[in-house]
Amino acid sequence: MYKIGIVGGGIIGCAIAYFLGKLGESSIILFEKSYLSSGATGRCGGGIRQQWSSRENVRLAKRSVKFFERFEEELGVDIEYRQGGYLLLAFNEKEVEQFERNVQMQRNEGLNVEVLTKREVKKRYPFINTNGLKMATFCQKDGHANPHKATFAFANAAKDFGIKIYTREEVLDIQKERGNYRIITNKGEYICEVLVNAAGPWSKEIGKMMGVELPTESFRHQIFVTEPVEYFFPFMAISFSKNFYMRQTLHGNFIMGQGDKDEKPGINRNVTFRFEKEMAKKMVFFFPFLNELRVLRHWSGEYNMSPDAQPILGAKGNFFYAVGFSGHGFMLAPAVGEAIAELILFGKTLHSDISHLNLDRFKGKLEIERNVV
Missing domain, CATH: 3.50.50.60 (FAD/NAD(P)-binding domain)
Structure with missing residues (x-):
């Protein structure tokens, strides 16, 4: 009992x-x-981020980040937590309007969120192809862990x-x-x-x-990881309209993924070559330095959606x-x-x-x- x-x-x-x-x-x-x-x-x-469009998610994420910041002290384990930030990229006017509303709310909730112009993104991150970019937001307190x-x-x-x-x-x-x-x-x-x-x-x-x-309902989401290169990309880059996210691990590998609007609900852990082709083509366009990197592993997991x-x-x-x-x-x-x-x-x-x-x-x-x- x-x-x-x-x-x-x-x-x-x-x-x-x-x-x-x-x-x-x-x-x-x-x-x-x-x-x-x-x-x-x-x-x-x-990924561990606080930049959300709903106030409730911002508050939960902020509370979680406070714990992640003391995780090693409280539990005695290094979980590779780093606050390298999240760079959110907007590529259309509707997204710009949403981001502007988000930032106002996020700042009201106490988040230090920067708004970056296309020129500022290009200057700060010259390795990103900013063609079509309208603006971006960045929160240094966002990050990632194992x-x-x-x-x-x-x-x-x-x-x-x-x-x-x-x-x-x-x-x-x-x-x-x-x-x-x-x-x-x-x-x-x-x-x-x-x-x-x-x-x-x-x-x-x-x-x-x-x-x-x-x-x-649970939906398959696929991810792949590249071979490692020298560590230089401490943040998570993410676009909702272009449907991607990517970060570099501390060991130098790049992890990236996207959703699939045609995915049917259910547990399906197979992987597809279609995903690899779509992901590689898209990510090399926005991040040209990926062009010569090889994919090491490819797997899938589930989003349990509400x-x-x-x-x-x-x-x-x-x-x-x-x-x-x-x-x-x-x-x-x-x-x-x-x-x-x-x-x-x-x-x-x-x-x-x-x-x-x-x-x-x-x-x-x-x-x-x-x-x-």
Whole structure:
């Protein structure tokens, strides 16, 4: 018998477990169907940004960045966190108008965001082809880190609190029993008072086991990485209209990806040559220095999308959910982990207001997060 069961061993589930342990609760069991960070977390680009179009995402991201800044001090692990900044590139007038609104709101929220003209971008970053560029924004406090190292750091710290983490253990069914939950896995059965859905790409299926309809769909997103060169590109470059993001790792490799408007929902981890051709052609145009680099690896992961591209956070009784991150769970994990842990133990959040992100919002008009690739 455990007080809390968590389904999902990605960055969200492990962060929730860690913050629960930090708040003094150790009667917790976490289930991961494969290995830790095997889902969306370990397949993401590792970006951590605060430049969003929705105020709620800005606030969650700011709270997360404060934690990432002290991550190594608090958990004793170097997760390769660097605040090299995010350069957001606008290529049409509609995007310029959106960026201008975003920056006003972001500055009101306390973010130090620069607005750069095309000429300023060209002067500061002469290795970028600025043909067609209208403007850009830059926030130095944005950055990136290693998703695997961060996930394992949270998990190992949770274990130190006495929390049980079971990998290669898939949840097959969940049954309500005398006010508790019976969790049936491929290895056994467990009883928990509280259940947390942090299953990422499989969030909808876990919700159905509980009789809770979660409006999430998972879509394949592909990424590839090049051979390494000397490190000179400390920021993440991203364009929403041109549909790309790219950063250089500390080891010199370039990681880049894009979305596919024709992608069908479902778990699909195959990769396509079409992606490689489209990505290579586009990225060499904007970043000519990539022309001679070879692609080393190519993989795919999932965006667990919500209808408004914002996370779905909250509870139905003793069933809690932290899902639908729309490709941004890694960067929001510290704030979300803290908030869900507080909500479970205290019935309210103490640091981040997530009340507007629960399921009830889908009954009304939605605010769509625009800053998504």
